[in-house]
Amino acid sequence: MAWLKFSQMAISCKDPIATEKFYTKYFGFQRARVAPLGKEQIVFLKLGDMYLELIQAKEESPAYQIRNDGPAYPGWRHLGFQVDNVDAKLAEMGEDAKISLGPLNFDEFIRGWRSVWITDPNGNIIEISQGYTDQDNPPSLEANEVASIY
Numbered sequence: 001m002a003w004l005k006f007s008q009m010a011i012s013c014k015d016p017i018a019t020e021k022f023y024t025k026y027f028g029f030q031r032a033r034v035a036p037l038g039k040e041q042i043v044f045l046k047l048g049d050m051y052l053e054l055i056q057a058k059e060e061s062p063a064y065q066i067r068n069d070g071p072a073y074p075g076w077r078h079l080g081f082q083v084d085n086v087d088a089k090l091a092e093m094g095e096d097a098k099i100s101l102g103p104l105n106f107d108e109f110i111r112g113w114r115s116v117w118i119t120d121p122n123g124n125i126i127e128i129s130q131g132y133t134d135q136d137n138p139p140s141l142e143a144n145e146v147a148s149i150y
Contacts, residue, residue: 009050014121019054026096061123090128101116
């Protein structure tokens, strides 16, 4: 496979300024570029090697209100961030942490794994998680295993 790395998530924003303030204040993103598009602009926020591309929404969402950990229909479910302490992050965010689900503990899978789901200013779901670790030897996905996994 040719060189590849994850680059960005684009967000259609009801209020791009509120969205930028939310992600810079609580998740450490910084403005990396503003691309003018006539009377509009796209703002790129950067965190490490990841970008959020903020674009002004042109329409209202046709979907019902997204809740819990994200939509159950095909599509992007949520954006996730790892933190040292979920409770400390929620305390830092105060009233801006609009919880849609949790916090939940997943100790039965990974000791110390804990997550909460919140909404951003556009109603998108964000998972804030602590304690997740990769499995040492995850089973490979073979064609005959697909049905048993799902």
